[in-house]
Amino acid sequence: MSIVTVQLGQCGNQIGFEVFDALLSDSHSSQGLCSMRENEAYQASCKERFFSEEENGVPIARAVLVDMEPKVINQTLSKAAQSGQWKYGQHACFCQKQGSGNNWAYGYSVHGPRHEESIMNIIRKEVEKCDSFSGFFIIMSMAGGTGSGLGAFVTQNLEDQYSNSLKMNQIIWPYGTGEVIVQNYNSILTLSHLYRSSDALLLHENDAIHKICAKLMNIKQISFSDINQVLAHQLGSVFQPTYSAESSFHYRRNPLGIDRHVWPPLSGLPPLSKMSLNKDLHFNTSIANLVILRGKDVQSADVEGFKDPALYTSWLKPVNAFNVWKTQRAFSKYEKSAVLVSNSQFLVKPLDMIVGKAWNMFASKAYIHQYTKFGIEEEDFLDSFTSLEQVVASYCNL
Numbered sequence: 001m002s003i004v005t006v007q008l009g010q011c012g013n014q015i016g017f018e019v020f021d022a023l024l025s026d027s028h029s030s031q032g033l034c035s036m037r038e039n040e041a042y043q044a045s046c047k048e049r050f051f052s053e054e055e056n057g058v059p060i061a062r063a064v065l066v067d068m069e070p071k072v073i074n075q076t077l078s079k080a081a082q083s084g085q086w087k088y089g090q091h092a093c094f095c096q097k098q099g100s101g102n103n104w105a106y107g108y109s110v111h112g113p114r115h116e117e118s119i120m121n122i123i124r125k126e127v128e129k130c131d132s133f134s135g136f137f138i139i140m141s142m143a144g145g146t147g148s149g150l151g152a153f154v155t156q157n158l159e160d161q162y163s164n165s166l167k168m169n170q171i172i173w174p175y176g177t178g179e180v181i182v183q184n185y186n187s188i189l190t191l192s193h194l195y196r197s198s199d200a201l202l203l204h205e206n207d208a209i210h211k212i213c214a215k216l217m218n219i220k221q222i223s224f225s226d227i228n229q230v231l232a233h234q235l236g237s238v239f240q241p242t243y244s245a246e247s248s249f250h251y252r253r254n255p256l257g258i259d260r261h262v263w264p265p266l267s268g269l270p271p272l273s274k275m276s277l278n279k280d281l282h283f284n285t286s287i288a289n290l291v292i293l294r295g296k297d298v299q300s301a302d303v304e305g306f307k308d309p310a311l312y313t314s315w316l317k318p319v320n321a322f323n324v325w326k327t328q329r330a331f332s333k334y335e336k337s338a339v340l341v342s343n344s345q346f347l348v349k350p351l352d353m354i355v356g357k358a359w360n361m362f363a364s365k366a367y368i369h370q371y372t373k374f375g376i377e378e379e380d381f382l383d384s385f386t387s388l389e390q391v392v393a394s395y396c397n398l
């Protein structure tokens, strides 16, 4: 089954390029420490997921590139073409002349409706190229204007037009300090809108990845390119094929692997009044965890610790809350690798902080006119605060 990736804004396009590059170079890496037959099955499965028919022997990414200014898209297209390994489709881009100036409202209420038809048409054509379509992977930041505002608009449209297909958004959490003043407004608007229209948000914090580059990789002058390569390796090792649970010979067909039928019991959602925002989270309770193991010794790796019921909320049994995906095929240059994808309380504090900072600014009405000017009213902000405070409360009470 195939995934169509939608890359939005500067951040989405720069990361999207690194992800496809990482997927393809992993797929081409020599043998991956497994049998030739297994390697071939892995490569075929990767290709079906992320690349369409070759043009002169060069795979074409199943991707749509969207930005409101041409610079980053042009750079992205030429980097892919220069790789000689893969490229983007000729008609897969949509760009305009002027960005959103970090204004979420401009991306969502102006660029969105104005370019809806053209963008949705390009996406539809990409979906039609898939023999078997699994869903969308939408890459964007949450703090800018285009990726976040237009990204939320496009995700909502995808939900309306492809309600049965999975929509997973890869969201970049902004640096805590030193970026644009309205980043907290943009962030709460993005998150609250995606909360309604997306099936899953995969979050990465720029601060956390920056720390990996500085402390683990010892990089002195850290650029977005360094950060994006770390991200691409993490995402690649989540999305590259793994065996299905039933069989250790066949690769899973559904690459996004989300069970959309899990719901918390109604009693599990606390009323707002019970909310304990300042409650210390001594322990990181999870709703679900997925461990992905690749390479040498995967069959003997011990993951028993992840099955401890104490790690999970009481309404989901560990047997349903914990999954392991495996393949002996090594990822990239790593002899062994392990990735944890966790739906847990980990982001409660950063989320609470962003909501708090945005609320403080909102209370003094700072910069609100920049949003109301483009149709995002105070009411919309209040709705966003309410829905995110409910999310924080629900996670606090897991």
Ligand SMILES: Nc1nc2c(ncn2[C@@H]2O[C@H](COP(=O)(O)OP(=O)(O)OP(=O)(O)O)[C@@H](O)[C@H]2O)c(=O)[nH]1
Binding pocket: 008, 009, 010, 011, 012, 014, 015, 068, 099, 100, 101, 102, 103, 141, 142, 143, 144, 145, 146, 147, 148, 172, 173, 174, 175, 179, 206, 224, 225, 227, 228
């Ligand atoms: N990890 C990572 N973060 C990025 C990158 N580029 C921008 N960001 C982050 O994204 C946020 C800004 O969003 P952008 O994607 O630059 O903005 P945009 O969507 O193009 O919107 P406009 O510039 O308003 O048109 C900030 O939090 C940046 O730290 C990137 O290549 N990698």
